Amino acid sequence: MKKTIGSILAVMLTVSTFAGSFTATAAAQNPGVHAADAAAVSSLPPLDLRTMREVLSGLPNSKATAALVYVGTPTDSWMGASGVADIASNAPARADGRFRIGSITKVFTAAVVLQLAAEQTVDLNKPIQHYLPGLLPSEFPPVLVGQLLNYTSGLPSPVLPDHLGDEEMRYKNWTPQELAELAFQQPMEFEPGTRQHYTNINYVLAGLLIEKVTGNPYEVEVQSRILQPLGLYNTYLPGSDVRMIGTHAKGYQAIQREDRVELEDVTEGSQSFTWAAGQIISTTNDLNVFMTALFRGEVVPKNELEHMFTVPDVPVWSKDGADAGQATMSMGMMRTEINGMTFWGKTGARPGYANGMFATRDLQRKVVYSVNSTDAKGPDQNVLGLKIGMAAFGIK
Template sequence: MRQRGSSMGRYRTPTVLAAASLLLTALCAGQAPAAAPPGRVDIDPVVAEQLDEAITAAMRKADIPGVGVGLWIDGEDPYVRAFGTSDKATGVPIKTDMHTRIGSVTKTFAITGVLQLVDDGKVRLDAPISTYLDGVPGGERITVRQLADMRSGLYNYTEDPRWQATFKADPPRSWTPQQLLDIAFKHPANFPPGARWEYSNTNTILLGLLVEKVAGQPLHTYLEQNVFEPAGLDATSLPTGAEIASPFVHGYTNFTPDGATVDASTWNPSWGWAAGAMISDLSDLRSWAKTLATGTLLTPATQAQRLDVVDALPGTGYGLGIFNVQGWIGHNGSLPGYGSLVLYLPEAKATLVVLLNTDIGYQGQEPSTLVGEAITKIVTPDRVYTLPAQQDS
């Protein structure tokens, strides 16, 4: 199928994304600012203007309707901006408090749920998934860990041509997790468990079902009680249908039968479920980036296992539902109409969140990749976010 960019959050063939960060240094009254750490540029009005120009230039290049950006460092003034429109039909500007679909950033929440159950002694990372769930082909050889770090070998259901055609023909359709697995399991495994790394949404659908089976409640309920509420996330949810709370950003995609660009904001994301159906906003994702990277909701031992990455792409490691690219920890997301980056740099206590209302690629790159690279070239020149573009196939 057509593959317009490399992204861990892609509903097309996903690979990996990394991203960026920014460090802000405040000016003390009557004093010169402290020197920035090596490789980092402090954000003064001149640099902020450079960022504005770089982001808007990327938007023009890739025809991105709207972007929300947040860059933070503890104790400093933030750089928070919104550029462009949230609704091309009305011209309403995009705002930083709008709800948006976050695609595969959802995986970070679902797998946090799994790891909490590990901490509770109810799940073992190196146990086969057949210990908890029946009906997984080769499930006695695929561990929970291999599902979480994308080494199971299971076919990615969103690569199935018939599924793609069905989805394009009927975007409002509701999908159950079992229907998605049935599609995946019609295909043989791509490789033996543990043989290599390959991103597959099928893995996280299984982990969502694992949470439901072990916790004895729906995934969205478990996440509300054990992840969203403890993390203080008021605008974050896993919808059960196509609903999205107002105000929301309209998202634009050409993942359609004829390639026409349409508004996908009311499409049903149930096809992504634990792998990509969640909703959030800039403020919540700022908080979540640090919670995720520092392991606030997990024991230190489990967080250490989460961050123990396997090789994914050059310069990129993938852990348990989380990536690390040259120190940047987090995840990206992409689904029809939307793109996202949620990242944290622990050594500098720096956070970057980028939210876009398109998934339409530019010269083989994800639009979020283009924006992330533009930002990091300015603010972290020694840690520029790069991701090789993939050719159509």
């Protein structure tokens, strides 16, 4: 799993106990605002734009070619960009540019499923086998819909065929069913509900669930339920289109040659391998609008929204059985605490783009960023993304 701001900086807090079913209860004093979060907000330092500008200076460099940032408080907001949109032309990156948001897509997918749960079209406590009969092997145990969304399903990940080269993989158009077939050739990783393992296959199945119960393509449901109502006109789901449409900074991957490092343009590529787990294209401003509306209960009804702010009380699964700490992920998001401050949000990456969106629960501080990392899918988070997050929340 890709390291995130939370995994590098913070110890994650468990906010509720997983007991095999999913029943949300709003906070007693202020629905949607936990007491611990409210206390954390009081310790937030003032927004320091001078430090943020310093963090963004010096691009392009060997680690990133550009960066885009939105940061906001209840009274102020700031958007900035640094670096170049194209290393050949040296055209400057624009703060309103689009980028591939990667796994931040999961927040949208979880929101749609929770809307369907609020409409009583989907039951989080029913097995996914009820909705998608025959997709999982018969020997697999029941896997609840809610366990997909918070990564406690125990389902294995796809293992790619050895014959696929990098270029073929980049442009191959996968179907969700193909991904499921590749995944389910492997055994279950653990008994559902007993561990957490962050994997895309959970959200591939969530996308198939959305399609099954609505009768519409996944992309249509996200568009009609979230993008259109919120006016997210710079956000779209590319489907089979490998291009990025509109203003954007190109994404690059550093490639080690015999005597030098070259930057390969990886802007184009099929997003079908991630599909409902990672295909969306957006902007920092649109993601801020989405995150703000989501946290306010304007996207998902507040009872169901509590699932997105609830982390199961289970350990993280590790292949070798080593202690990997406690769960950090909720349904669609993650919770991070450092220096008494609590943040919710999500990171996401696609080749050439490393991104994040985080906020305090009551939206006193928000940040959305995209870094045109030269190794976005590498084992470590781009240092610039880490620095942006720290500067936004005043972490020294």
